């Protein structure tokens with residue numbers, strides 16, 4: 001197995017994550033790190049070079065692959081410079097600020113003949129992979145609805161993520177992961193139309209809330225919702241929440257949390273002909289929303305996935321050695337960018353946008 005020699009550009013939050021993961025993974029060596037802010041290099045681990053600038057890294061023959069972990073507005077130029085230097089590239093998400101930037105990058109990457117992929121490690125999130133297992137198994141019958149949501153309860157948005165010019169906003173931050181997951185869940189399906197609300201609830205420049213509805217040609221209505229400003233003071237230190245719900249005509253799968261808890265629930269017979277039973281609830285008497293008749297609901301465990309973010313680099317290593325394909329392909333990331341642009345347009349016009 002060939003050791004992949006890595007250079008990291010940007011030693012902030014994500015640069016540190018890459019440094020720490022890749023120094024403990026077999027098959028990788030972090031050769032050096034660069035950052036335009038010298039202070040950010042002060043805690044680079046022993047044995048790793050600190051470059052005076054990015055050019056020094058691009059010119060270092062010991063670096064095979066450059067990981068670009070700088071602010072979103074830097075990705076375009078850095079990818080082009082890395083490609084021209086003949087380096088393979090892993091770029092952080094979102095790959096670019098818009099389609100025009102990405103097309104520019106791809107042109108140069110193709111001319112230079114280097115490998116180019118994007119760090120969408122959340123394709124290995126346990127919650128997502130568990131729901132994808134459920135979907136792929138077809139155990140829910142005809143799926144009609146999938147909802148993926150993430151809520152933050154402390155109102156935080158931080159650093160450059162609050163500025164448009166730097167590529168801030170939640171659509172570019174978490175939205176790109178949540179949409180990438182939804183599209184990769186059902187890769188063959190086309191999105192017929194997109195309807196979305198994208199808002200700045202409290203931020204001056206950037207979005208901190210969105211709800212995106214996608215009507216797929218396989219009949220599924222998918223929804224992705226994220227908000228950073230659903231405040232609560234009763235979370236017991238749990239300041240964000242992840243949820244999935246998937247409905248099919250043979251059952252429902254629900255899942256809560258990144259360390260997934262949930263179940264598949266089915267009925268063992270049609271409930272439409274049960275005698276209307278009056279049940280008293282806090283909402284008043286009801287027949288439709290009372291408890292189900294005894295023995296009619298059957299619960300099954302979820303087929304829990306055992307994936308980790310390290311699997312992303314396991315795939316990268318094998319793909320680098322030619323044993324498999326890079327999991328994240330640039331046309332997939334382009335489709336997600338297009339989808340985000342359609343969501344913004346729908347939010348701006350209040351209209352549904354025809355997509356594919």
Ligand SMILES: NC(=O)c1ccc[n+]([C@@H]2O[C@H](COP(=O)([O-])OP(=O)(O)OC[C@H]3O[C@@H](n4cnc5c(N)ncnc54)[C@H](O)[C@@H]3O)[C@@H](O)[C@H]2O)c1
Pocket residue numbers: 009010011012013014015034035036037040054068069070071072074078092093094119120121159160172173
């Ligand atoms: N995949 C994920 O889960 C994930 C998570 C967080 C952030 N990210 C992505 O990682 C990237 C960095 O985000 P962050 O939160 O770590 O930001 P950050 O502000 O913590 O770190 C960015 C670093 O890049 C440096 N930098 C900026 N421009 C540079 C340039 N031209 N050359 C060299 N260094 C430069 C900054 O000085 C800073 O140290 C973003 O694209 C972000 O979307 C991905």
